[in-house]
Amino acid sequence: MVSGSVQQSPFMSDFLHKCGGYAVVDGGFATELERHGADLNDPLWSAKCLVTSPHLVRKVHLDYIDAGANIILTASYQATIQGFEAKGYSTEEAEGLLRRSVEIACEARDIYYGRCTKDSCDFMDNGSASRRPVLVAASVGSYGAYLADGSEYSGDYGDAVSLKTLKDFHRRRVQILANSGADLIAFETIPNKLEAKAYAELLEEEEINIPAWFSFNSKDGINVVSGDSILECASIADSGKQVVAVGINCTAPRFIHGLILSVRKVTDKPVIIYPNSGETYDADRKEWVQSTGVRDEDFVSYIGQWRTAGASLFGGCCRTTPNTIRAISRVLSNKSSPSLS
Ligand SMILES: C[S+](C)CC[C@H](N)C(=O)O
Ligand SMILES: N[C@@H](CCS)C(=O)O
Numbered sequence: 333m334v335s336g337s338v339q340q341s342p343f344m345s346d347f348l349h350k351c352g353g354y355a356v357v358d359g360g361f362a363t364e365l366e367r368h369g370a371d372l373n374d375p376l377w378s379a380k381c382l383v384t385s386p387h388l389v390r391k392v393h394l395d396y397i398d399a400g401a402n403i404i405l406t407a408s409y410q411a412t413i414q415g416f417e418a419k420g421y422s423t424e425e426a427e428g429l430l431r432r433s434v435e436i437a438c439e440a441r442d443i444y445y446g447r448c449t450k451d452s453c454d455f456m457d458n459g460s461a462s463r464r465p466v467l468v469a470a471s472v473g474s475y476g477a478y479l480a481d482g483s484e485y486s487g488d489y490g491d492a493v494s495l496k497t498l499k500d501f502h503r504r505r506v507q508i509l510a511n512s513g514a515d516l517i518a519f520e521t522i523p524n525k526l527e528a529k530a531y532a533e534l535l536e537e538e539e540i541n542i543p544a545w546f547s548f549n550s551k552d553g554i555n556v557v558s559g560d561s562i563l564e565c566a567s568i569a570d571s572g573k574q575v576v577a578v579g580i581n582c583t584a585p586r587f588i589h590g591l592i593l594s595v596r597k598v599t600d601k602p603v604i605i606y607p608n609s610g611e612t613y614d615a616d617r618k619e620w621v622q623s624t625g626v627r628d629e630d631f632v633s634y635i636g637q638w639r640t641a642g643a644s645l646f647g648g649c650c651r652t653t654p655n656t657i658r659a660i661s662r663v664l665s666n667k668s669s670p671s672l673s
Protein backbone atom coordinates (compact mmCIF):
# COMPACT_ATOMS: atom_id res chain seq x y z
CA MET A 333 0.00 0.00 0.00
CA VAL A 334 1.36 3.40 -0.92
CA SER A 335 1.09 5.60 2.14
CA GLY A 336 -0.87 8.81 1.71
CA SER A 337 -2.98 7.53 -1.19
CA VAL A 338 -6.52 8.93 -1.22
CA GLN A 339 -9.58 6.70 -0.85
CA GLN A 340 -9.95 4.51 -3.94
CA SER A 341 -13.15 4.78 -5.98
CA PRO A 342 -14.68 1.37 -6.74
CA PHE A 343 -15.44 2.45 -10.33
CA MET A 344 -12.35 0.96 -11.93
CA SER A 345 -12.02 -2.09 -9.69
CA ASP A 346 -15.68 -2.96 -10.40
CA PHE A 347 -15.12 -2.49 -14.12
CA LEU A 348 -11.92 -4.57 -14.16
CA HIS A 349 -13.71 -7.29 -12.24
CA LYS A 350 -16.51 -7.33 -14.84
CA CYS A 351 -13.91 -7.55 -17.61
CA GLY A 352 -12.25 -10.58 -16.00
CA GLY A 353 -9.43 -8.81 -14.18
CA TYR A 354 -7.85 -6.92 -17.09
CA ALA A 355 -9.31 -4.44 -19.54
CA VAL A 356 -8.48 -3.88 -23.19
CA VAL A 357 -8.16 -0.28 -24.35
CA ASP A 358 -8.47 0.59 -28.05
CA GLY A 359 -5.51 1.37 -30.32
CA GLY A 360 -4.21 4.31 -32.34
CA PHE A 361 -7.19 6.37 -33.38
CA ALA A 362 -5.84 9.16 -35.59
CA THR A 363 -3.39 6.85 -37.33
CA GLU A 364 -6.22 4.40 -38.01
CA LEU A 365 -8.23 7.21 -39.64
CA GLU A 366 -5.14 7.85 -41.79
CA ARG A 367 -4.82 4.18 -42.69
CA HIS A 368 -8.35 4.48 -44.06
CA GLY A 369 -7.33 7.44 -46.22
CA ALA A 370 -8.04 10.49 -44.03
CA ASP A 371 -5.68 13.42 -44.55
CA LEU A 372 -4.81 14.73 -41.09
CA ASN A 373 -2.32 17.35 -42.21
CA ASP A 374 -4.30 20.03 -40.44
CA PRO A 375 -4.05 21.91 -37.13
CA LEU A 376 -7.07 19.94 -35.94
CA TRP A 377 -5.37 16.61 -36.78
CA SER A 378 -7.85 13.80 -36.02
CA ALA A 379 -10.54 16.25 -34.86
CA LYS A 380 -10.83 17.38 -38.47
CA CYS A 381 -12.73 14.13 -39.17
CA LEU A 382 -15.48 15.12 -36.73
CA VAL A 383 -16.41 17.63 -39.43
CA THR A 384 -15.34 15.90 -42.64
CA SER A 385 -16.00 12.21 -41.99
CA PRO A 386 -17.99 11.32 -38.86
CA HIS A 387 -18.93 8.00 -40.50
CA LEU A 388 -15.21 7.07 -40.59
CA VAL A 389 -14.82 8.09 -36.95
CA ARG A 390 -17.70 5.75 -36.07
CA LYS A 391 -16.26 2.95 -38.18
CA VAL A 392 -12.86 3.13 -36.48
CA HIS A 393 -14.53 3.03 -33.05
CA LEU A 394 -16.57 0.02 -34.11
CA ASP A 395 -13.51 -1.74 -35.54
CA TYR A 396 -11.82 -1.40 -32.16
CA ILE A 397 -14.86 -2.70 -30.29
CA ASP A 398 -15.04 -5.62 -32.71
CA ALA A 399 -11.36 -6.27 -32.03
CA GLY A 400 -12.11 -6.71 -28.32
CA ALA A 401 -11.76 -3.25 -26.77
CA ASN A 402 -13.40 -2.61 -23.40
CA ILE A 403 -12.67 1.11 -23.63
CA ILE A 404 -12.81 3.35 -26.70
CA LEU A 405 -11.41 6.87 -26.74
CA THR A 406 -13.27 9.66 -28.50
CA ALA A 407 -11.99 11.75 -31.41
CA SER A 408 -11.53 14.77 -29.12
CA TYR A 409 -7.76 14.45 -28.55
CA GLN A 410 -7.06 17.56 -30.64
CA ALA A 411 -10.63 18.93 -30.52
CA THR A 412 -10.45 22.22 -28.66
CA ILE A 413 -12.74 25.22 -28.64
CA GLN A 414 -9.76 27.44 -29.42
CA GLY A 415 -8.67 25.19 -32.30
CA PHE A 416 -12.13 25.10 -33.87
CA GLU A 417 -12.53 28.88 -33.46
CA ALA A 418 -9.21 29.40 -35.23
CA LYS A 419 -10.72 27.53 -38.16
CA GLY A 420 -13.73 29.85 -38.24
CA TYR A 421 -16.27 27.89 -36.19
CA SER A 422 -18.40 29.69 -33.62
CA THR A 423 -18.07 28.84 -29.94
CA GLU A 424 -21.43 27.04 -30.09
CA GLU A 425 -20.32 24.99 -33.09
CA ALA A 426 -17.03 24.14 -31.38
CA GLU A 427 -18.83 22.99 -28.25
CA GLY A 428 -21.24 20.98 -30.40
CA LEU A 429 -18.33 19.19 -32.09
CA LEU A 430 -16.89 18.23 -28.71
CA ARG A 431 -20.23 16.74 -27.70
CA ARG A 432 -20.51 15.05 -31.09
CA SER A 433 -17.20 13.23 -30.52
CA VAL A 434 -18.79 11.45 -27.56
CA GLU A 435 -22.09 10.83 -29.35
CA ILE A 436 -20.32 9.12 -32.25
CA ALA A 437 -18.43 6.80 -29.91
CA CYS A 438 -21.70 5.99 -28.10
CA GLU A 439 -23.33 5.28 -31.48
CA ALA A 440 -20.58 2.78 -32.30
CA ARG A 441 -21.14 1.06 -28.95
CA ASP A 442 -24.92 0.98 -29.60
CA ILE A 443 -24.33 -0.61 -33.01
CA TYR A 444 -22.13 -3.26 -31.40
CA TYR A 445 -24.67 -3.98 -28.68
CA GLY A 446 -27.50 -3.99 -31.21
CA ARG A 447 -25.72 -6.73 -33.14
CA CYS A 448 -24.92 -8.70 -30.01
CA THR A 449 -27.47 -11.49 -29.69
CA LYS A 450 -27.37 -14.41 -27.26
CA ASP A 451 -25.72 -16.57 -29.94
CA SER A 452 -23.23 -14.03 -31.20
CA CYS A 453 -21.96 -12.65 -27.88
CA ASP A 454 -18.21 -13.01 -27.56
CA PHE A 455 -18.07 -12.43 -23.82
CA MET A 456 -18.83 -14.74 -20.91
CA ASP A 457 -19.93 -13.54 -17.50
CA ASN A 458 -20.13 -16.24 -14.81
CA GLY A 459 -20.46 -18.92 -17.45
CA SER A 460 -23.21 -17.28 -19.51
CA ALA A 461 -23.02 -15.36 -22.78
CA SER A 462 -23.15 -11.66 -22.07
CA ARG A 463 -22.51 -8.25 -23.59
CA ARG A 464 -18.87 -7.26 -23.24
CA PRO A 465 -18.48 -4.17 -21.02
CA VAL A 466 -17.51 -1.17 -23.18
CA LEU A 467 -16.80 2.28 -21.78
CA VAL A 468 -16.51 5.53 -23.72
CA ALA A 469 -13.58 7.66 -22.56
CA ALA A 470 -13.57 11.30 -23.64
CA SER A 471 -10.06 12.04 -24.81
CA VAL A 472 -8.39 15.27 -23.67
CA GLY A 473 -5.11 15.88 -25.46
CA SER A 474 -2.63 18.35 -24.04
CA TYR A 475 -2.13 22.05 -24.79
CA GLY A 476 0.81 20.84 -26.86
CA ALA A 477 -1.55 18.85 -29.05
CA TYR A 478 -3.56 22.02 -29.76
CA LEU A 479 -0.33 23.77 -30.76
CA ALA A 480 -0.18 21.11 -33.51
CA ASP A 481 3.61 21.17 -33.69
CA GLY A 482 4.34 17.97 -31.81
CA SER A 483 4.80 19.83 -28.49
CA GLU A 484 3.18 16.95 -26.67
CA TYR A 485 6.43 15.12 -27.40
CA SER A 486 8.59 17.85 -25.81
CA GLY A 487 6.36 19.24 -23.05
CA ASP A 488 8.19 22.53 -23.50
CA TYR A 489 5.57 25.28 -23.47
CA GLY A 490 7.95 28.14 -22.58
CA ASP A 491 7.84 30.44 -19.57
CA ALA A 492 4.79 32.36 -20.77
CA VAL A 493 2.53 29.36 -20.18
CA SER A 494 1.51 29.17 -16.53
CA LEU A 495 -0.69 26.86 -14.49
CA LYS A 496 -3.49 29.41 -14.96
CA THR A 497 -2.97 29.47 -18.75
CA LEU A 498 -3.40 25.72 -18.89
CA LYS A 499 -6.42 25.62 -16.58
CA ASP A 500 -8.13 28.40 -18.53
CA PHE A 501 -7.30 26.66 -21.80
CA HIS A 502 -8.85 23.33 -20.78
CA ARG A 503 -11.66 24.47 -18.45
CA ARG A 504 -14.67 24.75 -20.75
CA ARG A 505 -13.69 21.73 -22.83
CA VAL A 506 -13.41 19.54 -19.73
CA GLN A 507 -16.78 20.82 -18.44
CA ILE A 508 -18.43 19.96 -21.76
CA LEU A 509 -16.88 16.51 -22.03
CA ALA A 510 -17.77 15.73 -18.41
CA ASN A 511 -21.43 16.40 -19.21
CA SER A 512 -21.48 14.75 -22.63
CA GLY A 513 -22.52 11.23 -21.65
CA ALA A 514 -18.96 9.87 -21.62
CA ASP A 515 -18.19 7.32 -18.91
CA LEU A 516 -14.87 8.88 -18.02
CA ILE A 517 -12.28 11.40 -19.15
CA ALA A 518 -8.92 10.27 -20.53
CA PHE A 519 -6.28 12.93 -19.96
CA GLU A 520 -3.69 11.49 -22.29
CA THR A 521 -0.21 12.07 -23.65
CA ILE A 522 0.43 14.44 -20.71
CA PRO A 523 3.94 15.75 -21.31
CA ASN A 524 4.78 17.64 -18.11
CA LYS A 525 4.03 18.18 -14.45
CA LEU A 526 2.42 21.59 -14.94
CA GLU A 527 -0.31 20.17 -17.15
CA ALA A 528 -0.92 17.26 -14.74
CA LYS A 529 -1.36 19.82 -11.96
CA ALA A 530 -3.70 21.89 -14.13
CA TYR A 531 -5.91 18.86 -14.81
CA ALA A 532 -5.93 17.81 -11.14
CA GLU A 533 -6.94 21.31 -10.02
CA LEU A 534 -9.58 21.58 -12.75
CA LEU A 535 -11.21 18.34 -11.64
CA GLU A 536 -11.53 19.79 -8.13
CA GLU A 537 -12.47 23.35 -9.05
CA GLU A 538 -15.12 22.32 -11.56
CA GLU A 539 -16.39 19.51 -9.34
CA ILE A 540 -16.15 17.10 -12.24
CA ASN A 541 -18.27 14.14 -11.27
CA ILE A 542 -17.16 11.49 -13.72
CA PRO A 543 -13.95 9.46 -13.27
CA ALA A 544 -10.75 10.26 -15.13
CA TRP A 545 -7.41 8.70 -15.95
CA PHE A 546 -4.07 10.44 -16.27
CA SER A 547 -1.66 9.03 -18.83
CA PHE A 548 1.83 10.43 -19.42
CA ASN A 549 4.33 9.96 -22.23
CA SER A 550 8.05 9.39 -22.07
CA LYS A 551 10.94 9.14 -24.48
CA ASP A 552 13.60 7.72 -22.18
CA GLY A 553 11.72 5.32 -19.91
CA ILE A 554 12.72 7.35 -16.86
CA ASN A 555 11.01 10.73 -16.99
CA VAL A 556 8.04 12.18 -18.85
CA VAL A 557 8.97 13.82 -22.15
CA SER A 558 9.61 17.27 -20.60
CA GLY A 559 12.19 15.76 -18.25
CA ASP A 560 9.85 16.10 -15.26
CA SER A 561 9.93 13.16 -12.88
CA ILE A 562 7.41 10.41 -13.64
CA LEU A 563 7.21 9.86 -9.88
CA GLU A 564 6.13 13.45 -9.28
CA CYS A 565 3.70 13.38 -12.21
CA ALA A 566 2.12 10.10 -11.16
CA SER A 567 1.87 11.38 -7.55
CA ILE A 568 -0.17 14.34 -8.76
CA ALA A 569 -2.47 11.91 -10.56
CA ASP A 570 -2.65 9.72 -7.47
CA SER A 571 -3.86 12.63 -5.36
CA GLY A 572 -6.94 13.19 -7.53
CA LYS A 573 -10.14 11.80 -5.97
CA GLN A 574 -11.70 11.31 -9.41
CA VAL A 575 -8.62 9.64 -10.84
CA VAL A 576 -9.27 5.93 -11.35
CA ALA A 577 -6.15 4.91 -13.29
CA VAL A 578 -2.66 6.27 -13.89
CA GLY A 579 -0.27 5.27 -16.62
CA ILE A 580 1.64 5.75 -19.82
CA ASN A 581 0.65 6.11 -23.48
CA CYS A 582 2.20 7.05 -26.83
CA THR A 583 5.59 5.81 -25.67
CA ALA A 584 7.80 3.15 -27.27
CA PRO A 585 7.06 -0.38 -25.97
CA ARG A 586 10.66 -0.91 -24.81
CA PHE A 587 10.27 1.80 -22.14
CA ILE A 588 6.98 0.63 -20.68
CA HIS A 589 8.15 -2.02 -18.20
CA GLY A 590 10.35 0.36 -16.20
CA LEU A 591 7.71 3.06 -16.28
CA ILE A 592 5.04 0.74 -14.85
CA LEU A 593 7.40 -0.05 -11.96
CA SER A 594 7.96 3.67 -11.37
CA VAL A 595 4.26 4.52 -11.46
CA ARG A 596 3.51 1.73 -9.02
CA LYS A 597 5.95 3.21 -6.51
CA VAL A 598 3.63 6.16 -5.98
CA THR A 599 0.11 4.88 -6.54
CA ASP A 600 -2.12 1.93 -5.77
CA LYS A 601 -4.57 2.96 -8.48
CA PRO A 602 -4.84 0.63 -11.47
CA VAL A 603 -2.07 1.21 -14.01
CA ILE A 604 -3.00 1.75 -17.64
CA ILE A 605 -0.57 1.41 -20.53
CA TYR A 606 -1.17 1.97 -24.22
CA PRO A 607 2.16 2.34 -25.98
CA ASN A 608 2.64 3.46 -29.57
CA SER A 609 4.31 1.27 -32.18
CA GLY A 610 7.74 2.66 -31.35
CA GLU A 611 7.92 4.70 -34.54
CA THR A 612 8.81 8.38 -34.43
CA TYR A 613 6.67 11.31 -35.55
CA ASP A 614 7.85 14.10 -37.83
CA ALA A 615 5.73 16.98 -36.54
CA ASP A 616 6.66 19.33 -39.40
CA ARG A 617 5.51 16.91 -42.07
CA LYS A 618 2.82 15.38 -39.81
CA GLU A 619 4.11 11.98 -40.87
CA TRP A 620 5.50 8.90 -39.13
CA VAL A 621 9.07 7.78 -39.77
CA GLN A 622 8.61 4.12 -40.60
CA SER A 623 10.82 1.12 -39.87
CA THR A 624 11.62 2.18 -36.33
CA GLY A 625 8.62 0.42 -34.80
CA VAL A 626 7.87 -3.06 -33.46
CA ARG A 627 5.71 -5.68 -35.14
CA ASP A 628 2.36 -6.65 -33.60
CA GLU A 629 3.80 -10.00 -32.44
CA ASP A 630 6.63 -8.24 -30.63
CA PHE A 631 4.27 -5.70 -29.11
CA VAL A 632 2.02 -8.41 -27.80
CA SER A 633 4.91 -10.47 -26.48
CA TYR A 634 5.51 -7.68 -23.95
CA ILE A 635 2.03 -8.05 -22.43
CA GLY A 636 3.08 -10.80 -19.99
CA GLN A 637 5.86 -8.73 -18.45
CA TRP A 638 3.70 -5.60 -18.34
CA ARG A 639 1.05 -7.57 -16.51
CA THR A 640 3.60 -9.01 -14.09
CA ALA A 641 4.94 -5.50 -13.50
CA GLY A 642 1.45 -4.51 -12.36
CA ALA A 643 -0.54 -3.02 -15.24
CA SER A 644 -4.27 -3.77 -15.48
CA LEU A 645 -5.43 -1.92 -18.60
CA PHE A 646 -3.68 -2.58 -21.92
CA GLY A 647 -4.09 -1.02 -25.34
CA GLY A 648 -2.18 0.78 -28.05
CA CYS A 649 -1.56 4.33 -29.18
CA CYS A 650 -0.33 5.83 -32.45
CA ARG A 651 0.29 3.37 -35.32
CA THR A 652 -1.19 0.40 -33.51
CA THR A 653 -4.28 -1.03 -35.22
CA PRO A 654 -7.31 -3.24 -34.54
CA ASN A 655 -5.00 -6.21 -35.23
CA THR A 656 -2.82 -5.16 -32.31
CA ILE A 657 -5.86 -4.87 -30.07
CA ARG A 658 -7.29 -8.21 -31.23
CA ALA A 659 -3.97 -9.86 -30.32
CA ILE A 660 -3.88 -8.15 -26.90
CA SER A 661 -7.44 -9.25 -26.24
CA ARG A 662 -6.61 -12.86 -27.16
CA VAL A 663 -3.53 -12.93 -24.97
CA LEU A 664 -5.41 -11.50 -21.99
CA SER A 665 -8.36 -13.86 -22.32
CA ASN A 666 -6.04 -16.87 -22.57
CA LYS A 667 -4.48 -16.74 -19.13
CA SER A 668 -2.56 -19.95 -19.79
CA SER A 669 -0.76 -18.45 -22.79
CA PRO A 670 3.03 -18.82 -22.45
CA SER A 671 3.43 -15.13 -23.21
CA LEU A 672 1.53 -14.39 -19.99
CA SER A 673 3.87 -16.40 -17.84
C1 LIG B 1 0.52 12.38 -30.67
S1 LIG B 1 1.12 13.38 -31.97
C2 LIG B 1 1.32 12.29 -33.28
C3 LIG B 1 -0.32 14.31 -32.38
C4 LIG B 1 -0.24 15.20 -33.54
C5 LIG B 1 0.23 16.56 -33.25
N1 LIG B 1 -0.49 17.20 -32.16
C6 LIG B 1 0.13 17.37 -34.49
O1 LIG B 1 -0.82 18.13 -34.69
O2 LIG B 1 1.02 17.23 -35.31
N1 LIG C 1 -6.21 8.93 -28.56
C1 LIG C 1 -5.28 9.57 -29.48
C2 LIG C 1 -3.94 9.69 -28.82
C3 LIG C 1 -2.91 10.29 -29.67
S1 LIG C 1 -1.35 10.37 -28.88
C4 LIG C 1 -5.19 8.77 -30.73
O1 LIG C 1 -5.10 7.55 -30.64
O2 LIG C 1 -5.21 9.35 -31.82
Ligand SMILES: [Zn+2]
Nearest residue numbers: 582608649650
Ligand atom coordinates in the same frame (compact mmCIF):
# COMPACT_ATOMS: atom_id res chain seq x y z
ZN1 LIG D 1 -0.31 8.42 -29.65
